[in-house]
Amino acid sequence: MTTTNEQLPLGREPVVGDEGGMAYLERLPRRIAVVYLPLAVFVFVLLFPFYWMAITAVKPNAQLTDYTNYSPFWVVDPTLDHIRYLLFETSYPGWLLNTMVVAVASTFLSLVTSVFAAYAIERLRFAGSRFVGLAIFLAYLVPPSILFIPLALMVFKFGIYDTKLALIFTYPTFLVPFCTWLLMGYFRSIPFELEECALIDGASRWQILLKVLLPLSVPGLISAGIFAFTLSWNEFIYALTFIASSENKTVPVGVLTELVRSDVYEWGSLMAGALIGSLPVVILYSFFVEHYVSSMTGAVKE
Amino acid sequence: MSVRAEPAAMRPPSRWSLAALAHDRNAVGLLFLLPAAAFLLVFLTYPLGLGVWLGFTDTRIGRAGVYVGLENYELLWDDSIFWLSVFNTILYTTVASLLKFGLGLWLALLLNGRLPFKAFFRAIVLLPWVVPTVLSAIAFWWIYDAQFSIISWALMRLGIIDAPINFLGDATNARASVIAANVWRGVPFVAISLLAGLQTIPPSLHEAATLDGATPWQRFRHITLPMLSPIIAVVMTFSVLFTFTDFQLIYVLTRGGPLNATHLMATLSFQRAIPGGQLGEGAAIAVAMIPFLLAAILFSYFGLQRRRWQQGGQD
Known part of the structure; x- marks a missing residue:
């Protein structure tokens, strides 16, 4: 299993070089x-x-x-009237800031826990690690639309209803399984021998993870990070359910619930809101297209 | 997976000292797993169980409920709106998934050929999938406007229709419109994933088949499709899963209307639970989605198995 998976990226190289095949x-x-x-x-x-x-x-x-x-x-x-209206006469800048804070915090939280979990499952191979790996995959398949009602009750009981914390704690429910699954695949492609050398030299597991594995996994970490950021930026149903006050809303919820008024639709500012709200993820995407594609296909291929 | 047994001589003498614990695979493994596991147990496993329990109670917003047995499900059984939402969900999922598969595969095949600016095309094709669904759905809302739809305008200018199309006001049109918007967003995901699969097919197979006189259709049918089928199974399972539980698009475009014609199970569950306050009933609708999801996951699992078998792996 290890060998086939490790060879997969290598075996693909000549194919990519030969693209087009017989198109001529x-x-x-x-x-x-x-x-x-x-x-x-x-x-x-x-x-x-x-x-x-x-x-x-x-x-x-x-x-x-x-x-x-x-x-x-x-x-x-x-x-530029619509954009000026949006930026100076609505809470839009605040929503942008909220979305940014929530997305960064939940991505950071998910990445840190996922790195440890993925290392434990993929490299430590403790008893039952395979079962845990499968459970993580199944957790990835649990959709927010069946979790939001019980989560709303929990958020209320914890006293974090209508705060950013409610989102920072609930977004990892889909981010942690995704990042762990992706990083497991990435760790698998790093040769065991490096780790064994470090073990023989007397490194602890902690040191190995920090000084051997993580520096080699930077591309994987970037993939998981930008993808997790995008997923939390785009999240809607939790933000719609757990946030009530205007100043705590995220961009998608804010645009839909505050800019849309029943009597007259201000399409100009609505579209400006949609456009500016998409820009951060589009800019991020344009810088990391390859990482993006690899994380998306990586998540479905394993 | 090469589990390396450590030679007994290398083991520290006392098993329960801290140093020994730091070298014990199981102890370190569990320690490293702890943050993620604790988190998922509290915020994923527990709410999943709580959701199932809520389905058996009459909980409302602001009032803890009591156990009422199957009452919620009995109510739903006689609720024509619920059955309409089940029908809508299945229709929406089936039609959108088939279209996404067909168009996605077509786009993947186009992008897999010899093309100038291939990387550029691949990058812009994925854009609809990157931007927040709610925000692109708002753009579709404007495109589907009853009076000022750009599609109606273009068709009227071309002389194909006389009056603007009532995209979201008529049951059939509304269903078609939300499906089209969903397909628009989903095609890039399917196409780019399948493209990754296509790139792993060695061109030598196609060359050999061409030399033997195979037509393009035969090459597609007997080389591309079989080589691609494992990844198709997984991609389509994900696609079906996300389409089945879709919420955002419907919530923005129609909120379930007109006359509940586009209500999906997820939107109905939200409507009953949050604005309606009937948490128990909403949870019961959400739980009713689980059997369908399980079927999709099992499908995915067997898709994965076949893939490993094709790679020659055992586990």
Whole structure:
């Protein structure tokens, strides 16, 4: 098992170098019809909502619903009014800060506990470690939509209802299983021999973890960290249930519950809120695309 | 997995000294596992049990409940809205998952070919999956606006329809609309995961088959699909799981309306429990989702088994 898993990333290398395979056999007109055209449609559909979000966020209100005098796909005289309104006349900056604090804290908490757990399960191989590994995987599959009701009761009993702590303590319920599972896979790819050398030199398990394994696992830690950050940034149902006061809300909940008023929809500021709320994760994603892809596929492949 | 027995001579003489404990695999293992295990037991296992228990009580917000046996479930059994939500959930999950699989596989195959700017395409394709669902759902809400929908406008300009489409106001349209939004968000995940699987298929298999005269369809059917099936099983299990328990998209777009036509079990459970205050009944609806989830997990487990078998591993 160890050998096959360790060889998997290595065995993939030549395949990646040989990408395309026999695609050179196809002629250009055919390639346009079966590859480029469908791909263009996919990319258009997948990106259009973002374009629409961005263009709506800078449209003056007069153009927003006037499709006869202005083309809806473009904007004349873009305005920053919606963004100014959002940043200076609503609690939006506070929501951004809350989301940031909650996401960073819960990610940090989950990473620290997951590193120890993954090391114990994958490397110490204590009695029953395989069973615990399976239990962690099953924990990853428990969806928030069946946990939020009992968790709401618990949060209330602990007296942390309507505080950031409620979210910082509940987000790890999905982050810890995910990070542990991902890090287990990563630790598995680090050769045992390094650890054995350190053991022979008299290092304790603690020292091995800190000075041998962790420096080698930095890419894995980044993958788990940015993914956990994104998951907590995007979380909705817990934040909706456990937070009541406006100043403690996170961005997704705040935008939906405070910016949407029943009488008139202010699409400009709503879209600006959605756009700015997406930016932190998109920026993070653009810097770490490879880590991102590896954590996503790593989580499903093992 | 090579469990290395330490030679007896190397063991410290006293087993119960602190130094010995620090070298005992089981003791250190449990110590390292403790934070995560304690956390998950308190915030995951316990609430899971508490949720099942709540389903048997008449707990409301602000009032501890008493045991009422199967009363909640009996009420739900006669509740047409509950059965409608079960039907909606199954419809939503089935249609969205099939579309996500078909489109995702297609996109993965496109991205697996020889393409200029491949890394760039792969990066932007994943974007819908990265941004918060609630925020992209708000964008869809605007796209689906009854009066000012850009889709209606474009179709009217093309002369295909005469009046704006009532995307979220009509039962059938609303179902189709929320499914489309879900597929939009889910396709990147399926596509990128399957792409990772496609890249592990050696091109030499395709080359050998081509030399033997296999058509592209035959190569897809007899090489790509079998080689990909283990990862398809896992990816689709995850996809089904997350679609089945979806909450955010519906909550933003329709809140279950019109006339409960898009109520999923998760949204109905939320509606009864939090705004409605009937925690017991909400918990019972959530518990009713568990059998379906178990079926999906078992499916995933056997998918994993087959994968290990294909790799030649034993455990």
